[in-house]
Amino acid sequence: MNQSRHTLLDVIRGAAVLGILLMNIRLFSEPYAAYFSPLMLSTHSSLGHLWWQLQHLLADQKFMAIFSMLFGASTALICDKRSQAGQSPYGYYFKRLLILLAFGLVHAYLIWHGDILVYYAVCGVIPLLFVRAPAGLTLFCGLATLAMGSINSLTTFAALKQLPEHILFDVITQHFAHSALINQAELDAFSGNWFEQLAMRAQLAKEFHLSTFPAWGVFRVSGLMLIGLALYRFGFISGHLSRRFYGYFALCAIPVGITMSLAGLWFNHQQQWLFPDYFFRYALWNYWGSVLTACGYMALLAYISLRSWLSRLRDYLSLVGRMALSNYLLQSLLCSVWFYGLGFYANTGAVGAILTIATVWMIQLGLSKWWLMHYPSGPAELLWRTLSGR
Numbered sequence: 001m002n003q004s005r006h007t008l009l010d011v012i013r014g015a016a017v018l019g020i021l022l023m024n025i026r027l028f029s030e031p032y033a034a035y036f037s038p039l040m041l042s043t044h045s046s047l048g049h050l051w052w053q054l055q056h057l058l059a060d061q062k063f064m065a066i067f068s069m070l071f072g073a074s075t076a077l078i079c080d081k082r083s084q085a086g087q088s089p090y091g092y093y094f095k096r097l098l099i100l101l102a103f104g105l106v107h108a109y110l111i112w113h114g115d116i117l118v119y120y121a122v123c124g125v126i127p128l129l130f131v132r133a134p135a136g137l138t139l140f141c142g143l144a145t146l147a148m149g150s151i152n153s154l155t156t157f158a159a160l161k162q163l164p165e166h167i168l169f170d171v172i173t174q175h176f177a178h179s180a181l182i183n184q185a186e187l188d189a190f191s192g193n194w195f196e197q198l199a200m201r202a203q204l205a206k207e208f209h210l211s212t213f214p215a216w217g218v219f220r221v222s223g224l225m226l227i228g229l230a231l232y233r234f235g236f237i238s239g240h241l242s243r244r245f246y247g248y249f250a251l252c253a254i255p256v257g258i259t260m261s262l263a264g265l266w267f268n269h270q271q272q273w274l275f276p277d278y279f280f281r282y283a284l285w286n287y288w289g290s291v292l293t294a295c296g297y298m299a300l301l302a303y304i305s306l307r308s309w310l311s312r313l314r315d316y317l318s319l320v321g322r323m324a325l326s327n328y329l330l331q332s333l334l335c336s337v338w339f340y341g342l343g344f345y346a347n348t349g350a351v352g353a354i355l356t357i358a359t360v361w362m363i364q365l366g367l368s369k370w371w372l373m374h375y376p377s378g379p380a381e382l383l384w385r386t387l388s389g390r
Helices: 002-019 021-029 046-058 062-084 090-111 117-123 125-129 135-161 165-175 184-190 194-234 243-270 277-281 283-306 311-322 324-341 350-374 379-388
Strands: none
Touching: 002 021, 002 062, 002 283, 002 311, 002 324, 002 350, 021 046, 021 062, 021 324, 021 350, 046 243, 046 350, 062 090, 062 117, 062 125, 062 194, 062 283, 090 117, 090 125, 090 194, 090 324, 090 379, 117 125, 117 194, 125 194, 135 194, 135 277, 135 283, 184 194, 194 283, 194 324, 243 277, 243 283, 277 283, 311 324, 311 350, 324 350, 324 379
């Protein structure tokens, strides 16, 4: 039973690392602002807008939420194993976070500005503080942290709406240009050579770390990590609950979560994607709906695994999940070469994006199986563990 439970964690990781490309592909292939508004897409078509909406409803923040919750669960798993072996988990765990931070900084500034590893490395201290706390308290603190992020968004929204239009435009230009406007400098840079891209990548990564993180990321990631830690303690993520529970939970959580995201999408369409409304106010529907949908996805994977359905797909997902960090970095390398190296940036429609996703998935499914036939874990995982002193 332990083996199946650990396999379930790998299955969820595998699904998350493949699923996150459904959203990351937009940041790879489009201007930064197109992530937040379909009006900023480089090419406009009915299919393109439909693809944007499907990404938003089914993937946006959902797989990132799963990853964040799994990080919290992994914190408990690592600390429990170290404690059972009579070893203090803290020194080893802090080493892991420092090395992950180094991976993230290299990834963000040299390969792809949409990196999430820096967020995880910095926020990873939070679940460590709760690793011995009661699960109920941990869950409450996780939800409270997410709520603080919502309050911060609404407070910012209210402050911006008080500004006269000409001042608001200046504020947008100075502080939210990449999120609210198509930036010609960004288009030119990522259509140029690597050195031209480097300066823009550094600018976007710096904004992501120094502006987006304190305003949004610290609440979102920390809150989800605590929720994941609590769900692991409750037995939800580790597969200790009944198949019936997982089935009913998925059946309820996924439709409700997607409906919440759909409500935000509808409000944005009604407001014609007006900034700051779509960015700070109506985004909160997906902010919360994605958490419920992500939990529903995990329950669905648990239900499928416990019923031994789709065993071949489950086995492949487990292999991808065993080397999730390596596969996450590989996605960035493959997509960076394709979009920034071969010139497909801002020149790929919905069909091209879908074909790119399918190609990357096939590479990762096949390569994960081949690699793990020869080595115990992925190359990035091996390096991470070696440098951590394990």
